[in-house]
Amino acid sequence: MTSQAADGPDMVAASRRSKITPEREREFFDAVLEQIRECGYDSVTMDGVAASTRCSKSTLYRQWKTKPQFVAAALRANRRVRFVGIDNGSLAEDLREVARAAGDWSRKDTKLLQALGHAVHSDAELAQALREALVEPEIAALQDILRRGVERGEVAEGHPALDYVPAMMFGVLRVRPVLTGEYADADYLVRFVEAVALPALGLT
Amino acid sequence: MTSQAADGPDMVAASRRSKITPEREREFFDAVLEQIRECGYDSVTMDGVAASTRCSKSTLYRQWKTKPQFVAAALRANRRVRFVGIDNGSLAEDLREVARAAGDWSRKDTKLLQALGHAVHSDAELAQALREALVEPEIAALQDILRRGVERGEVAEGHPALDYVPAMMFGVLRVRPVLTGEYADADYLVRFVEAVALPALGLT
DNA sequence: CTGTACCGATACGGCCGAGTACCGGTACAG
DNA sequence: CTGTACCGGTACTCGGCCGTATCGGTACAG
Numbered sequence: 001m002t003s004q005a006a007d008g009p010d011m012v013a014a015s016r017r018s019k020i021t022p023e024r025e026r027e028f029f030d031a032v033l034e035q036i037r038e039c040g041y042d043s044v045t046m047d048g049v050a051a052s053t054r055c056s057k058s059t060l061y062r063q064w065k066t067k068p069q070f071v072a073a074a075l076r077a078n079r080r081v082r083f084v085g086i087d088n089g090s091l092a093e094d095l096r097e098v099a100r101a102a103g104d105w106s107r108k109d110t111k112l113l114q115a116l117g118h119a120v121h122s123d124a125e126l127a128q129a130l131r132e133a134l135v136e137p138e139i140a141a142l143q144d145i146l147r148r149g150v151e152r153g154e155v156a157e158g159h160p161a162l163d164y165v166p167a168m169m170f171g172v173l174r175v176r177p178v179l180t181g182e183y184a185d186a187d188y189l190v191r192f193v194e195a196v197a198l199p200a201l202g203l204t
Numbered sequence: 205m206t207s208q209a210a211d212g213p214d215m216v217a218a219s220r221r222s223k224i225t226p227e228r229e230r231e232f233f234d235a236v237l238e239q240i241r242e243c244g245y246d247s248v249t250m251d252g253v254a255a256s257t258r259c260s261k262s263t264l265y266r267q268w269k270t271k272p273q274f275v276a277a278a279l280r281a282n283r284r285v286r287f288v289g290i291d292n293g294s295l296a297e298d299l300r301e302v303a304r305a306a307g308d309w310s311r312k313d314t315k316l317l318q319a320l321g322h323a324v325h326s327d328a329e330l331a332q333a334l335r336e337a338l339v340e341p342e343i344a345a346l347q348d349i350l351r352r353g354v355e356r357g358e359v360a361e362g363h364p365a366l367d368y369v370p371a372m373m374f375g376v377l378r379v380r381p382v383l384t385g386e387y388a389d390a391d392y393l394v395r396f397v398e399a400v401a402l403p404a405l406g407l408t
Numbered sequence: 409c410t411g412t413a414c415c416g417a418t419a420c421g422g423c424c425g426a427g428t429a430c431c432g433g434t435a436c437a438g
Numbered sequence: 439c440t441g442t443a444c445c446g447g448t449a450c451t452c453g454g455c456c457g458t459a460t461c462g463g464t465a466c467a468g
Contacts, residue, residue: 019414019465040322042246045455056416061457113382114321118244135382160399164376167383168400171375172368178317178339178378179371195364196372196404223435223444249425260446265427412467420459429450437442 020063027053028060029074036071037111041119046070068122072129079133083141091149092203098142098169099193103186106173109134110183113174142166154203161200168197224267231257232264233278240275241315245323250274272326276333283337287345295353296407302346302373303397307390310377313338314387317378346370358407365404372401 031053035044046067050057064070086097113134120127146165150157172192176184198204235257239248250271254261268274290301317338324331350369354361376396380388402408 017414040246040325042244043326046457047455050416054416056418057457058417058459059415062414065457067456117318117321117382121244122247139383160395161403164396164400167376167379167396168372170383171377171379172371173375174382175371175375175378178321179343179374191364192368192371196368196400199365199404199406200400202403221444250427251425254446258446260448261427262429262447263445266444269427271426410468413465415462415464417462418460421457423456424454426452426454427450428452429448431447431449432445433447434445435443438440 018063020059025063026077028055028070029077032071032074033078033112036115037108040115041071044071068119068126071116072123072125075126075129075133079137081141082138083145086141086145087148089152091145091152091154091201092198094145094149095165095193095197096190098145099189100186102169102173103184103189106185106189107183110174110177114177138170139166142169155201159201161197161202165197165201222267224263228259229267230281232259232274233281236275236278237282237316240319241312244319245275248275272323272330275320276327276330279330279333279337283341285345286342287349290345290349291352293356295349295356295358295405296402298349298353299369299397299401300394302349303393304390306373306377307388307393310389310393311387314378314381318381342374343370346373359405363405365401365406369401369405 028049032044032049035048035052044067046057046060050060060070064073083098083101086094086101088094088097113130116126116130120130142165146155146162149155150159150162155162169189173184173189176182176188232253236248236253239252239256248271250261250264254264264274268277287302287305290298290305292298292301317334320330320334324334346369350359350366353359354363354366359366373393377388377393380386380392
């Protein structure tokens with residue numbers, strides 16, 4: 001974002017300026033996200049990340065100017081497409097598979113969302129990175145699945161429950177630890193889909 | 205909880221030891237909870253609470269030993285029974301009224317739950333106070349409403365959706381700000397009840 | 409072989425918040 | 439009227455973390 005736009009013949013030299021390999025960078029990102037999950041955003045320190053990755057605080061500050069920028073970069077690097085390739089030809093089976101897939105990483109993502117939920121009020125860049133990394137890809141993928149169900153005629157277009165499927169899936173996912181202390185696992189989510197989501201959509 | 209158990213004739217004098225009236229105490233509690241909602245738990249300072257209530261930090265530390273104990277006391281004082289008196293003789297109408305009632309204070313309670321969600325990992329007393337103040341009363345009241353519906357025969361006992369009603373109500377309530385940036389209002393929640401909760405329970 | 413520039417380590421300045429100590433004012437008891 | 443004890447205000451210590459500066463080591467270029 002700073003000087004990577006150099007188009008001259010020194011671009012190779014410019015990319016050689018940092019000896020941080022992409023693998024090393026991912027170690028930094030994994031470390032800071034893990035510490036956020038464990039202790040919360042405010043309790044995470046740059047010293048702690050440096051110590052746990054055996055690098056120097058200087059190294060971190062050479063790459064990223066401030067702590068929120070560093071965390072935002074870690075979130076953006078963590079962004080990935082969810083629910084990819086879920087297309088079984090049946091909305092009910094697609095939703096069950098979403099539930100199974102969500103159960104796998106629900107613990108990590110829920111912790112992150114919980115820990116950063118209030119930090120985003122103080123840094124707009126952090127807020128946008130969080131949305132792009134953890135919220136929008138999942139919503140979009142879920143809406144794709146629902147749209148295909150509508151196109152196949154399984155659910156009538158404009159069905160009132162359609163608008164609430166993302167909210168109730170992520171709502172149940174996120175609120176489970178608060179209610180019972182346990183994180184939502186795949187089994188719990190699949191049963192939720194069968195007991196609530198499918199009946200609400202008019203699918204048996 | 206400390207010396208209020210004195211049974212001697214000096215109990216009047218003992219209760220007179222503190223010149224903090226219950227109304228004054230509630231000002232402290234309201235101030236700290238409001239600041240937590242605005243800035244998060246870690247950003248709230250005892251100096252800030254003292255300044256906003258025009259009292260001295262000494263006064264706060266004379267009554268409560270540490271910051272988490274002070275916050276826990278504020279939460280316990282804020283505990284109240286929710287959904288009280290909701291009993292219309294119809295489960296559908298009861299749930300609609302729950303949605304309307306929840307929309308009124310969802311903003312304040314959701315902010316509190318969000319702000320304290322990660323602070324509870326570092327203080328067990330705080331965690332229990334939060335559960336007793338904001339989670340358990342609402343769950344219990346909701347289950348009472350559901351139980352009456354079962355007793356009236358509106359829903360079969362053991363209906364699979366029954367277990368998920370509290371989770372999906374609070375889930376949708378809490379996750380709305382994350383998804384759209386807006387807090388859930390009464391209208392949104394009532395439509396959710398009609399589009400999802402009632403069909404899932406087999407009520408029209 | 410020599411220079412360059414990045415890395416890791418350490419130390420430091422500045423700031424801020426938790427919790428403590430002290431002091432004058434004042435309400436209430438007797 | 440006099441004493442007691444609590445309240446509010448201020449100043450203080452202590453510790454922690456952000457961000458910066460500095461220095462020796464080392465990998466790579468030419």
